[in-house]
Amino acid sequence: MLRLRPLTGLRVRLAAAFTAVALLASVLASGLSYVLVRRVMLQRAQDAVLSEVRTALAQHIPDQLPPDTQEDVGEELLEALTAEGHQAVWVPVPLDGSVRLPEPGHLDVPVSKEFARRAMRGMVFQRVVRKERMNRSRPYLLVGARVTGYETTMDEPQRTTPPMVFLTASLDREASDLRLFTRVLSIADAVALLAALLLALLATRGVLRPVRRLGAAARALGAGELATRVDVRGRDELADLARTFNRTAEALERTVLELRAMEAASRRFVADVSHELRTPLTSMIAMTDVLADEAGGDDGDAARLVADETRRLGRLVEHLIEISRFDAGAASLVLDEVNLADAIAGTLDARGWRCRVTVEGPPDLFARLDPRRFDVVIANLAGNALKHGGPPVTLRFAPADRDGTSGVEVVVADRGPGLPGELIAVVFDRFVKAEAARSRSDGSGLGLSIAKENAMLHGGTLEAANRPDGGAEFTLWLPAGNGGGPA
Numbered sequence: 029m030l031r032l033r034p035l036t037g038l039r040v041r042l043a044a045a046f047t048a049v050a051l052l053a054s055v056l057a058s059g060l061s062y063v064l065v066r067r068v069m070l071q072r073a074q075d076a077v078l079s080e081v082r083t084a085l086a087q088h089i090p091d092q093l094p095p096d097t098q099e100d101v102g103e104e105l106l107e108a109l110t111a112e113g114h115q116a117v118w119v120p121v122p123l124d125g126s127v128r129l130p131e132p133g134h135l136d137v138p139v140s141k142e143f144a145r146r147a148m149r150g151m152v153f154q155r156v157v158r159k160e161r162m163n164r165s166r167p168y169l170l171v172g173a174r175v176t177g178y179e180t181t182m183d184e185p186q187r188t189t190p191p192m193v194f195l196t197a198s199l200d201r202e203a204s205d206l207r208l209f210t211r212v213l214s215i216a217d218a219v220a221l222l223a224a225l226l227l228a229l230l231a232t233r234g235v236l237r238p239v240r241r242l243g244a245a246a247r248a249l250g251a252g253e254l255a256t257r258v259d260v261r262g263r264d265e266l267a268d269l270a271r272t273f274n275r276t277a278e279a280l281e282r283t284v285l286e287l288r289a290m291e292a293a294s295r296r297f298v299a300d301v302s303h304e305l306r307t308p309l310t311s312m313i314a315m316t317d318v319l320a321d322e323a324g325g326d327d328g329d330a331a332r333l334v335a336d337e338t339r340r341l342g343r344l345v346e347h348l349i350e351i352s353r354f355d356a357g358a359a360s361l362v363l364d365e366v367n368l369a370d371a372i373a374g375t376l377d378a379r380g381w382r383c384r385v386t387v388e389g390p391p392d393l394f395a396r397l398d399p400r401r402f403d404v405v406i407a408n409l410a411g412n413a414l415k416h417g418g419p420p421v422t423l424r425f426a427p428a429d430r431d432g433t434s435g436v437e438v439v440v441a442d443r444g445p446g447l448p449g450e451l452i453a454v455v456f457d458r459f460v461k462a463e464a465a466r467s468r469s470d471g472s473g474l475g476l477s478i479a480k481e482n483a484m485l486h487g488g489t490l491e492a493a494n495r496p497d498g499g500a501e502f503t504l505w506l507p508a509g510n511g512g513g514p515a
Contacts, residue, residue: 039232039236042235046225046227046231051224055217062210069202073202074153074169077114077169078151080111081171081193082151084105084109085175085193089101093190098120103118105191113200115134115135115136116193116194116195116196117193118193118194121148121174121192135196136166136168136198139172147172147173147174147192149174151173155170156168168199238266242269245257249280254285257274316331316334317335351474351478359485366394366395366397367391368389368394368438372425372438375410376406381410381411381414384421385413388425389424390426393426395506398485404478406438408476409440410423412440412475413502417442418443418444423440424438424441427508434509435488443498444500446500447492452494455492456490456492459473460473487506488505488507489505491503
């Protein structure tokens with residue numbers, strides 16, 4: 029099944045940054061281009077219209093103007109200024125010099141009084157947008173002009189005033205060209221954005237490929253493949269990182285191999301010493317038992333002390349031998365159909381604990397287990413509860429399923445002070461004792477560790493916790509089937 033990469037991955041972030049920069053540059057260039065082209069186009073159209081108006085005024089209004097010629101001059105100006113997309117109108121100037129506006133509807137856009145007042149003093153212009161139906165708008169250039177540099181031919185200047193001219197020029201063609209230019213810029217921006225995205229993906233692919241190789245190598249190294257190395261390509265920072273990784277992996281491999289060799293040597297030493305001590309200790313235990321039985325008085329006390337310590341040393345050697353089997357992977361199961369009630373009763377009877385431990389559970393519960401190893405686990409748990417806990421000690425067993433696997437559960441609980449908080453996490457470690465502050469203890473510190481190893485050998489679990497109402501509780505779960513989990 030494909031694993032989707034998170035949207036916050038490095039490749040996504042690099043591609044997004046690359047694309048954002050490209051988009052910003054494209055939009056900025058497009059905006060500047062639009063502003064410049066719009067200014068040039070409108071300025072060109074405006075200059076053309078103004079030049080046309082100036083030419084018409086210069087051609088049809090002479091320097092010396094006879095009286096009563098406003099109407100004739102106005103009609104000539106209309107004829108000269110009327111063209112496609114243009115509307116022109118002339119307005120007579122009253123004898124008192126007041127401002128008059130064109131009749132409504134004669135021009136495409138209305139003329140304000142302020143605009144007409146400014147036109148009385150010369151040529152003025154402005155761009156106007158007229159709103160139409162369907163939220164559409166049309167741009168126009170509005171021009172107003174009146175000639176002031178003329179001379180009269182009679183002593184009646186009031187009859188020799190030239191008319192005012194107003195002109196509207198449609199800017200639809202320029203607006204259409206700008207819309208087309210905007211559309212082209214949008215398409216160019218979209219193409220540039222797509223190209224930037226593709227280039228970003230290609231660039232990030234080349235950058236992240238060595239990073240992924242380093243990640244895969246680091247995972248392999250973390251999984252224990254100490255010979256993992258990466259190919260060094262190029263001379264950039266990623267190549268330096270690859271060389272650093274290879275040097276680190278080589279140093280780690282040397283260190284781990286040395287530690288493994290030292291650990292293997294120490295395990296062999298412990299196993300060899302334990303096996304070498306086993307035979308003489310067996311003879312010593314037998315002889316000290318005989319001496320303890322035959323000696324009397326102070327000599328008898330000393331002999332019994334020697335016998336007890338010799339037996340304790342023998343148990344420690346047996347535990348070390350058992351631990352060395354687990355470390356070497358030589359521990360195996362001899363499975364059999366076991367009645368849990370009978371097996372638990374046998375374990376307690378053999379050690380004289382039957383009256384001190386309350387057993388609860390069905391009498392006909394069977395499981396496929398290694399009887400000897402099960403006896404070791406139950407003996408360690410019950411002995412630990414009796415030695416370090418408080419009465420009453422209870423042992424409950426019952427069927428229990430975990431993760432869809434049928435099995436059996438054995439719970440050993442006491443009513444003592446419970447496990448110290450710092451001991452719960454390490455209670456199954458080797459040579460950990462509840463009475464660590466004491467210089468000498470009857471236990472070896474290996475019993476619970478051996479019990480844990482035996483549970484794992486069956487494919488089960490062993491857990492420790494404190495009861496809410498006081499006391500410690502150990503929970504053993506073993507599969508009821510063929511068992512035999514990894515050692």
